[in-house]
Amino acid sequence: MEGWDPNTKSTLTQIPLLSTKAGPRDGAAWTQRLKEEYKSLIAYTSMNKSKDNDWFRISAANPEGTRWIGKCWYVHNLLKYEFDLQFDIPVTYPSTAPEIELPQLDGKTHKMYRGGKICLTVHFKPLWAKNCPRFGIAHALCLGLAPWLAAEVPILVDSGMIKHKDDIASASES
Amino acid sequence: MEAELKEMLTDLDTLKRSLPDHPSLNSSIDKMQLRVEHLTNLAKSAPGRRLKVKDMSAEVVDSNPYSRLMALQRMGIVENYERIREFSVAIVGIGGVGSVAAEMLTRCGIGRLLLYDYDKVELANMNRLFFRPEQVGMTKTDAAVQTLSDINPDVVLESYTLNITTLQGFETFMSSLKNKTFCPSKQGIGVDLVLSCVDNYEARMVVNQACNELNQTWMESGVSEDAVSGHIQLLIPGETACFACAPPLVVASGVDERTLKREGVCAASLPTTMGVVAGLLVQNTLKYLLKFGYVSPYLGYNALKDYFPTMEMKPNPQCSNAACLERQNEYILAKPARDAAAKAKKEEASEPDSLKDKINVLDDSERNITLLQESETSLPKSATLSLIASITILMEGFVPSNPEVDSLADAQIRLSLAMEVLDLNLIKQRLDHLNAL
Numbered sequence A: 001m002e003g004w005d006p007n008t009k010s011t012l013t014q015i016p017l018l019s020t021k022a023g024p025r026d027g028a029a030w031t032q033r034l035k036e037e038y039k040s041l042i043a044y045t046s047m048n049k050s051k052d053n054d055w056f057r058i059s060a061a062n063p064e065g066t067r068w069i070g071k072c073w074y075v076h077n078l079l080k081y082e083f084d085l086q087f088d089i090p091v092t093y094p095s096t097a098p099e100i101e102l103p104q105l106d107g108k109t110h111k112m113y114r115g116g117k118i119c120l121t122v123h124f125k126p127l128w129a130k131n132c133p134r135f136g137i138a139h140a141l142c143l144g145l146a147p148w149l150a151a152e153v154p155i156l157v158d159s160g161m162i163k164h165k166d167d168i169a170s171a172s173e174s
Numbered sequence B: 001m002e003a004e005l006k007e008m009l010t011d012l013d014t015l016k017r018s019l020p021d022h023p024s025l026n027s028s029i030d031k032m033q034l035r036v037e038h039l040t041n042l043a044k045s046a047p048g049r050r051l052k053v054k055d056m057s058a059e060v061v062d063s064n065p066y067s068r069l070m071a072l073q074r075m076g077i078v079e080n081y082e083r084i085r086e087f088s089v090a091i092v093g094i095g096g097v098g099s100v101a102a103e104m105l106t107r108c109g110i111g112r113l114l115l116y117d118y119d120k121v122e123l124a125n126m127n128r129l130f131f132r133p134e135q136v137g138m139t140k141t142d143a144a145v146q147t148l149s150d151i152n153p154d155v156v157l158e159s160y161t162l163n164i165t166t167l168q169g170f171e172t173f174m175s176s177l178k179n180k181t182f183c184p185s186k187q188g189i190g191v192d193l194v195l196s197c198v199d200n201y202e203a204r205m206v207v208n209q210a211c212n213e214l215n216q217t218w219m220e221s222g223v224s225e226d227a228v229s230g231h232i233q234l235l236i237p238g239e240t241a242c243f244a245c246a247p248p249l250v251v252a253s254g255v256d257e258r259t260l261k262r263e264g265v266c267a268a269s270l271p272t273t274m275g276v277v278a279g280l281l282v283q284n285t286l287k288y289l290l291k292f293g294y295v296s297p298y299l300g301y302n303a304l305k306d307y308f309p310t311m312e313m314k315p316n317p318q319c320s321n322a323a324c325l326e327r328q329n330e331y332i333l334a335k336p337a338r339d340a341a342a343k344a345k346k347e348e349a350s351e352p353d354s355l356k357d358k359i360n361v362l363d364d365s366e367r368n369i370t371l372l373q374e375s376e377t378s379l380p381k382s383a384t385l386s387l388i389a390s391i392t393i394l395m396e397g398f399v400p401s402n403p404e405v406d407s408l409a410d411a412q413i414r415l416s417l418a419m420e421v422l423d424l425n426l427i428k429q430r431l432d433h434l435n436a437l
């Protein structure tokens, strides 16, 4: 697993793996897969909380479990920056990973495709393919979104592309 | 005319602003503005619009849009060019390659085009061909229909503004491909060929999935993120490698397709490379549909060296795509019938053929191709296996191996299986509860 920082690596290995290879078109098998997704997310969220490193909320927004929405946040210089988080489960899931979107940051950084999809490192997709169907949403967040926030939020803040919500509030008052 | 009308609108606007607030004057200016807008629309659609043509004529007159294409028939290149009007081609992704491919097929008089894209035209697309600055903000599908129906009103155009990777988009995609109302008598599904002109791995995997399930032949195209190489590939489910068997770029250039970034802010693009790839793609399409020349199974393009690698890829018996494996089995089962048909064709060809004598010029290249096919069938297994082996080795080489995750994986799978089986809703509630804390 070259190309990943030790922290990401150790966190990744603690997230429960999944076993059902099923996508949204696979009926009962997809329901089984969704159960595994939730279990894995529950374990990951609990682990983050216990380490005082809670950093996202995510849940399915439709009964089919194909649309997911939530929030994620990152603390930089003691200030918390929070963003909407969303993605669709692709029909070819889990052969292909969900494409994580932060719509509020669309157009603010080069490390993003149109529509607010985050650019992943060259290491992500090969690792995902290699571990299909064992990796799920929790793994995608850990491997894709967490390193992206850690790399991009400080740059976005320091370059003034994003402002803390308190700064925006005080600016509009004065 | 359009430019003048546009200026008139600006003048009216200036006039309106300079006048003091006067309700009746303002409303009559508003009316005039509406009239000018109406005239602009008329001016856009009225002049130069040619009428539909009932039959393709070979007559060489200035007014015949098909005379130069029908000449292909007279020269013996194509046996029956007019058949092109029976064909339906689906183009997925109307970007730098797909839009140009659509224009080429439209000018060739293709029967029907199905266009799929979810994106809008942006100024950032203007370094590529086809779209015009005044189309910025329109969906790519609408803008394409606007231009293509002007160029050739004979082509039946269907546009689908959707994302094929979503569940809903995929279902619409599948049902539109299956729809046979355009040509109910044709064999198979409603289209003759699917062209993938998308710019990312996820969407290619979706086209691959659809075509494997529908047993539909398709062609893949792609341009690298540095804009200086590209490829086209013919994919026949069960017969050739599918996109999940081996992504083409891994094989061709040692670059893992999955690591490629898509077009947009993260990538460079050139109208030249995209134009070349679109040209290669549509050339292969015409040869495939109209049955002339050699249809390339894979053709690469390296712009820096002007190098065009070619190859053939057999399907991978260990492909991860279930539909691909089903098609592979069907293909193997159909072998006796295929052999019999090939034998019959061979016997037919050995008889004197008056038509063939007439187009002797072409014979050389044709003979080469037959030779190539013969040698291929005479050494089947070993060659195929070594090719698969080399592909596998290439793939292995580019997928970082991580024994750490592997060994851990098995233990954790067992662990997760041992976990109590809960109702999905209960589990979801548990996550929601955790999220609310």
Ligand SMILES: [Zn+2]
Pocket (backbone or CB within 6 Å): B241, B242, B243, B244, B245, B246, B315, B316, B319, B320, B321, B324, B325
């Ligand atoms: Zn395959």
